[in-house]
């Protein structure tokens with residue numbers, strides 16, 4: 518679906534020419550940022566997943582290379598480029614920078630260091646899950662007690678009503694709420710409009726922002742936001758696993774409002790277009806920004822909706838469209854909520870062990886099926902995700918936990934959606950990395 522578009526190109530030019538330009542800084546960061554963007558684009562030639570989005574100048578894009586050339590990764594040359602940038606950044610004295618430039622400086626430093634880490638990865642250096650997440654995302658997932666999680670989940674699953682295995686009983690609770698495929702498109706449009714409306718109550722959305730939604734299949738992820746520049750995103754929903762009613766608002770608040778689409782649009786408009794900070798025209802996937810972006814996307818939905826408001830919206834608006842009965846829905850959601858944290862942490866530990874080679878593919882599949890009651894297809898999808906994206910999975914749970922902790926600290930125990938939003942918006946509008954939010 519598409520929202521009204523107000524000549525985005527012209528609008529962007531107006532922003533640049535009408536607003537007073539920010540005071541130019543003689544720190545040399547603009548030049549470093551341009552070289553960083555070009556370096557990231559060059560690395561992207563050798564890894565199809567690396568670049569999540571690029572909306573900078575076309576002429577900065579390197580020429581495509583042949584398959585043969587792509588096999589010879591120029592690690593030495595790229596390593597040297599990254600190290601030169603780190604040396605230049607090290608020579609800048611943060612004390613001479615204003616507050617936003619300080620954030621920019623540490624953001625750039627962390628991103629060049631992560632790019633160097635990716636050069637090492639593509640050069641064949643094998644990192645552990647822990648090292649990789651530290652280098653790429655600037656954070657690590659605390660190790661969970663696997664045995665404790667396993668028995669906790671087992672206890673919850675055993676208490677499920679019905680007949681058959683835990684997986685079958687879970688499926689029979691879930692199946693009445695699967696959205697009929699012919700209703701999926703309408704449900705998504707209505708749900709995204711509600712996420713947009715609620716987000717717009719707290720923030721002036723960019724006037725010309727727009728999205729398109731597309732249904733796809735055969736992907737290692739559930740949904741994806743492809744930011745195209747000028748506050749426009751393409752949102753894809755993977756239909757491999759039929760979505761249930763409770764997932765729709767989750768997906769859309771994560772990918773669109775107030776998650777990825779809003780976040781990336783604001784970074785583009787506030788930083789890249791208004792300040793001329795070109796590093797915000799590229800989003801490498803394995804980078805500190807992903808940690809913050811996933812944290813924002815995970816937390817955002819719980820700020821624009823309280824749990825009761827969300828369930829009410831689902832029951833009163835979405836269920837009639839889907840032609841489904843709400844009977845048993847609140848119980849199903851309570852079970853999901855109960856299970857969600859423990860299963861997320863246990864899935865992370867299985868992913869960690871699989872990535873580190875402590876579990877074979879067969880063993881990891883078995884654990885996902887036995888411990889989490891995943892179907893074989895879902896277990897394989899979870900492991901495909903690790904094969905494709907390594908330790909990226911920490912960005913969801915650890916990113917969410919860090920953002921929640923930060924927001925709770927900032928509101929000093931007096932949590933209201935409005936106060937939470939104020940902190941949330943400040944994060945959206947500041948180029949932070951994980952260390953800026955840690956205690």
Ligand SMILES: [Zn+2]
Pocket residue numbers: 771777810811814
């Ligand atoms: Zn995401």
